Amino acid sequence: MMIAYLDQQLRLAPGTDVDPCGAGGEIHPDLAAASEDFGGVVRALPAAVHRPRSADDVAEVIRQALRYDHLTVAARGNGHSVAGQALAPGGIVLDMRTMSRMELVRGDGGQICADVGAGVLWGELLEWGVAKHGLSPASWTDYLGLTVGGTLSNAGISGQAFQKGPQISNVDELEVVTGDGERVVCSPKSRSDLFFGVLGGLGQFGVITRARIPLIPAPPxxxxxxxxxxxxxxxxxxxxxxxxxxxxxxxxxxxxxxxxxxxxxxxxxxxxxxxxxxxxxxxxxxxxxxxxxxxxxxxxxxxxxxxxxxxxxxxxxxxxxxxxxxxxxxxxxxxxxxxxxxxxxxxxxxxxxxxxxxxxxxxxxxxxxxxxxxxxxxxxxxxxxxxxxxxxxxxxxxxxxxxxxxxxxxxxxxxxxxxxxxxxxxxxxxxxxxxxxxxxxxxxxxxxxxxxxxxYFPNYKTEPEWVRHFGQDWARFVDRKAMYDPRAILSPGQNIFSRARPPSSGS
Ligand SMILES: Cc1cc2nc3c(=O)[nH]c(=O)nc-3n(C[C@H](O)[C@H](O)[C@H](O)COP(=O)(O)OP(=O)(O)OC[C@H]3O[C@@H](n4cnc5c(N)ncnc54)[C@H](O)[C@@H]3O)c2cc1C
Structure with missing residues (x-):
């Protein structure tokens, strides 16, 4: 089903070129929207936009994209990047806004948490948490029209961070689909390298599909x-x-x-x-x-x-x-x-x-x-x-x-x-x-x-610049890429690795 879907969306057999235009040469509005971001400086047309309903759905898109030598996959939160980081030139954009479930759960230590889809906006989590339960995450961004998956891929900084840490310091568990198409639930105790790698990982090691965020009583x-x-x-x-x-x-x-x-x-x-x-x-x-x-x-x-x-x-x-x-x-x-x-x-x-x-x-x-x-x-x-x-x-x-x-x-x-x-x-x-x-x-x-x-939100173009950016942690970043996305399929808009320049050649 998914193979047929992708082939139809991409309108190509494996190895052929992608043509995102319809019969009349018009660019589909979904593709046009996914070809730009809030920055409005960088544009790149994807070949397809997919709206996943589940982690398995994301995994299947990734596995099918791996069949093609040149295809990449970018998770797109709310597209509020400013330098094309959520774009996938000629690739597949996953519009994560459809991953929008919110559920109250008890964490391992008994603390009350929200299990939220990666496409939930922080503003939606605020309204839901406070209005329904009187509860709230501890760490925010200033602007709340950003997705949980998008800010966790960077850091998520606001005026609470000096005390509570950034949003990446306020997550108990993640569900992630790696660049191999494997669905993994990870936490500081289980598959911790993937958990920490994904946090601030610029979308390089996996697509976050769900995050478990501890909640505190919301002050009036x-x-x-x-x-x-x-x-x-x-x-x-x-x-x-x-x-x-x-x-x-x-x-x-x-x-x-x-x-x-x-x-x-x-x-x-x-x-x-x-x-x-x-x-x-x-x-x-x-x-x-x-x-x-x-x-x-x-x-x-x-x-x-x-x-x-x-x-x-x-x-x-x-x-x-x-x-x-x-x-x-x-x-x-x-x-x-x-x-x-x-x-x-x-x-x-x-x-x-x-x-x-x-x-x-x-x-x-x-x-x-x-x-x-x-x-x-x-x-x-x-x-x-x-x-x-x-x-x-x-x-x-x-x-x-x-x-x-x-x-x-x-x-x-x-x-x-x-x-x-x-x-x-x-x-x-x-x-x-x-x-x-x-x-x-x-x-x-x-x-x-x-x-x-x-x-913060780095947007370098060359490998030496990335090496300088990560400093002594560059080797760890490359190792994580080789481990979790060895064919460099994920988040191509960050310009760190490419399918032609996979991680092993970058180390
Ligand atoms: C008006 C405005 C105010 C802002 N205020 C703040 C602020 O106060 N504090 C702050 O820290 N930041 C702030 N930001 C920046 C914001 O954190 C980034 O733009 C961030 O990228 C989140 O935006 P997004 O959800 O639209 O993600 P996108 O821009 O869509 O994606 C950002 C990157 O993350 C990847 N990504 C997105 N979703 C996932 C996922 N589920 N799994 C894996 N990778 C994913 C994308 O591929 C891309 O590489 C602001 C931005 C704007 C435009």
């Missing part, structure tokens, strides 16, 4: 606060102190961002800081002589109603050295807080920047290099902003399991720098080439200044 309310700093050093000292506090004495969420020290720029100027429509940024409070950028610390405290939250927040804010008067506070429900990026999405959809190209750059950079980065990149290359958020906040290496595949800087504390460009389409906005060359310039400075950094 969140005190959400932003305060402003004139200097990066002041911001850095406070935010590093905060992430080092014992869990019971600190905030539940800590992030921060740089923004442009001027008005008239709702995406990245003064107006981007106040929470809620009624609060206003009083620019007269910004010290004279401040630089082109200011810094916003964003924190949140989860709480029950009437549990002395005011006193706790006062105590936690008092030692911080932000500009007094430039503080913004909101009291919101937990679901509202976690869904906060929805408002930005609506605004971006309305002004056209959601559908414009997004040449984003995400860097993990050592805490010892981030001040230099501030002076030589933020305050120079990026002093006029990027038309969107410029996140910069610390993470603790201790919360990341070194057995996962993700590449990190060496230092114990490192910062996420996320340049989330939301520009209007050219010619209203800048040409995308100029943004890409700005990214190149930033990376050039990172290298020439010798920073200890790694790309």
């Amino acid at each position: 309310m969140v005190r959400w606060i932003r305060v402003v700093y004139a200097s990066f050093e002041g911001y850095k000292a406070d935010v590093e102190w905060l992430v080092g506090r014992p869990e019971r004495e600190g905030f539940d969420y800590i992030e921060g961002f740089a923004f442009v020290n001027r008005g008239g720029d709702p995406a990245s100027g003064w107006e981007s800081v106040p929470i809620g429509p009624s609060s206003v940024f009083d620019a007269s409070l910004v010290p004279h002589g401040s630089g082109p950028l200011l810094y916003c610390l964003e924190v949140a405290l989860y709480h029950q109603l009437h549990d002395g939250v005011d006193k706790r927040v006062d105590e936690m804010l008092r030692p911080l050295k932000y500009i007094r008067g430039l503080e913004f506070t909101a009291e919101v429900s937990y679901v509202e807080f976690l869904s906060r990026v929805n408002l930005a999405e609506s605004a971006a959809r309305a002004n056209g920047s959601w559908h414009a190209p997004h040449p984003w750059l995400n860097i993990l950079i050592s805490a010892s290099d981030v001040s230099h980065f501030d002076r030589h990149v933020f305050q120079s290359v990026l002093k006029d902003g990027i038309g969107g958020p410029m996140l910069v906040y610390p993470l603790l290496r201790a919360k990341w399991d070194p057995r996962t595949s993700v590449a990190l800087p060496d230092s114990d504390v490192f910062f996420l720098v996320a340049l989330l460009r939301f520009n209007q389409p050219y010619p209203i906005g800048p040409p995308v080439e100029s943004l890409i060359s700005q990214n190149r310039e930033i990376l050039k400075r990172c290298k020439s200044n010798g920073y200890d950094f790694k790309l």
Whole structure:
């Protein structure tokens, strides 16, 4: 049945070329949709799109694709990659959104977990967990229109990660289909090498079909606060102190961002800081002589109603050295807080920047290099902003399991720098080439200044670049590929291996 299906979809006998066009030369809408991603910079037409209903279904597609010398298979979550990572040029795209089951289960240790299909969006898990059970995962992404399988293939970072670890540190079990078409249930105790390999594994070792995610009681309310700093050093000292506090004495969420020290720029100027429509940024409070950028610390405290939250927040804010008067506070429900990026999405959809190209750059950079980065990149290359958020906040290496595949800087504390460009389409906005060359310039400075950094969502093109990216873990990455996807069929859009360049020749 599946063979007939694939042959019909691909309209080819083994060894013949793939022609994705219908009789009239029209590209099928499913193929067109699967040929692009949120980044809008890279495009590649697949030969077929398949919507799996089960892990066995995924296994059969992979086994059938292995019959062809040139075919590849890419799991596609919600297509929110920015450099073609979920594309399969001339291959088969698995639209994982159909893997959407959610079920409450007890884990091995008795803890309550959600067993979720890899195509579930984090926003769907939030709504289901909180509304039906009052329960929630502990670690999130800022934006929730991303799939469980997609973020677990990278890391999944947000303001809870300093304390709870990234999403890849918050999984108890995975069901995976390897590049051999074998369905495996794995965990830290069983087939652990595959389990950890797949986490942050850029889709290279298997297709995640189900994840078991531990749940915690969802707090009813969140005190959400932003305060402003004139200097990066002041911001850095406070935010590093905060992430080092014992869990019971600190905030539940800590992030921060740089923004442009001027008005008239709702995406990245003064107006981007106040929470809620009624609060206003009083620019007269910004010290004279401040630089082109200011810094916003964003924190949140989860709480029950009437549990002395005011006193706790006062105590936690008092030692911080932000500009007094430039503080913004909101009291919101937990679901509202976690869904906060929805408002930005609506605004971006309305002004056209959601559908414009997004040449984003995400860097993990050592805490010892981030001040230099501030002076030589933020305050120079990026002093006029990027038309969107410029996140910069610390993470603790201790919360990341070194057995996962993700590449990190060496230092114990490192910062996420996320340049989330939301520009209007050219010619209203800048040409995308100029943004890409700005990214190149930033990376050039990172290298020439010798920073200890790694790309988050790496998108290298050549093997030496990948070798450098993974550093001493490159051999392990190649070994895992040789073990779990020896014919290099999976996630070709990452450009790490290819069917013509399988793992053994890369080691
Ligand atoms: C608006 C926006 C906000 C974002 N915010 C955050 C954030 O706060 N924190 C953060 O960490 N990231 C964030 N991201 C990045 C996001 O984590 C990545 O885009 C990630 O790839 C998830 O997106 P996706 O589910 O659409 O996966 P896709 O882009 O579809 O896939 C990403 C990669 O994973 C592979 N893959 C997908 N599903 C599976 C699977 N089931 N099994 C194996 N491999 C699979 C694909 O082949 C591809 O290589 C954001 C992205 C956008 C566009």
